[in-house]
Amino acid sequence: MASIWEWANPRKFMDWTDRALPVIAALAACLFVGGLVWGFFFTPDDYRQGATVKIFYLHVPSAMMAINIWAMMLVASLIWIVRRHHVSALAAKSAAAIGATMTLIALVTGAIWGKPMWGTYWEWDPRLTSFLILFLFYVGYMALWDAIENPDTAADLTSVLCLVGSVFAILSRYAVLFWNQGLHQGASLSMDAEENVADVYWYPALVCIAGFILLFVTLVLLRTRTEIRARRLHALEMRERVAGQ
């Protein structure tokens, strides 16, 4: 019986992603487009918020992904620290840019939504502020990757940053809650039916969330494959240079 780690062996990883990627990508596209079309055109306008409520289908999934991608990077960083598995480090590196983009989407759609609802694009509200901080963490993480030439050193240092950053991200989350009670509503997708959104909005939102998750999986696999190829190319170039001398 092969261990689970073999799936992450670079060669095997390239093999199975080569076969699985078209399927996952197609599924992601279906769910993503399906969820958004369903949400935008086939749900009624909200009686108070009107058509603006529909930005919800972009805002909520991207905000969820922004947090979960950091959690995935944390797991990947831990795997790198413990097992020194190169694909894991590269996956964390690939995920960072996607996470930063998701955070940005959540912030921008939130601003666009906030203007008609709260009368302001930006408010120093706990949720908004903690997303801004999260965005800073992503930017710092990517900048540290880019600043270091040796890939192993970069992976080591960014993993340590990811670990410490996670602790401080949680701290900041509670600190800003303490600092300002804001405008943002509570969780709209909790298990508690009382504060949940109505079913008409809930089902397309679920499809959108699934679409975003698969979109992330597609992108992270694609980017990791690119990173592995770039690494191989680099190795080939070095070999040629050595042979040419």
Place this chain on the structure above:
Amino acid sequence: MIRLFWRDITLAFRSGGGFGLGLGFFLILVTLVPFGVGPDSARLETIAPGILWVGALLACLLSLDRLFALDFEDGSLDLLATAPIPLEGVVAIKALAHWITTGLPLVIAAPALGFLLHLDGAAYRWLVVTLLIGTPALSFIGAFGAALTVGLKRGGLLMSLLVLPLYIPTLIFGAEVVRRGAEGFLVGTPLAMQAGITAGAVALLPFAAAAALRVALR
């Protein structure tokens, strides 16, 4: 370890800049703020806690890249890494020395500068207390940031970017205590949170920083 401590402190005093830099920056900031926001004493009074805390934070940030960079360049960091004391201890001592040379002067100077900003009478006590509790956290978090970027050319800006989000909880609780103190509310919870952050940072971050330094020295 004690000798390392004194060495860092005397270096900071004698090399010029290191010691006075943070204090000078703090003074400049506090002098400039009334020119920026206007001399209205009621307005200055409301923003004074925040300005003083932000000023302390930036002053601390300013001197951080000297923490390991100089020792890294002249090779003494390699010697310290091979010395019989653990690298975690070296980091802790250096962060402590950094606090004594930049954090502590700020704590001492803060009441005088608070006076310039019309800080409310009841808030002085809390300003000194929070700075005393909070600035060690700034030094230790900064030591971690400095350790991450030590081997890099032009690491200063990157370090500021990395350290900035880590500083936010300390800043929030620090300024919150002073603001509440000025208005006469209870300050126990934010003060305890800030003390908790400092205790956690002092206890754990030397390990993270030492791990980063080992990678940089490899």
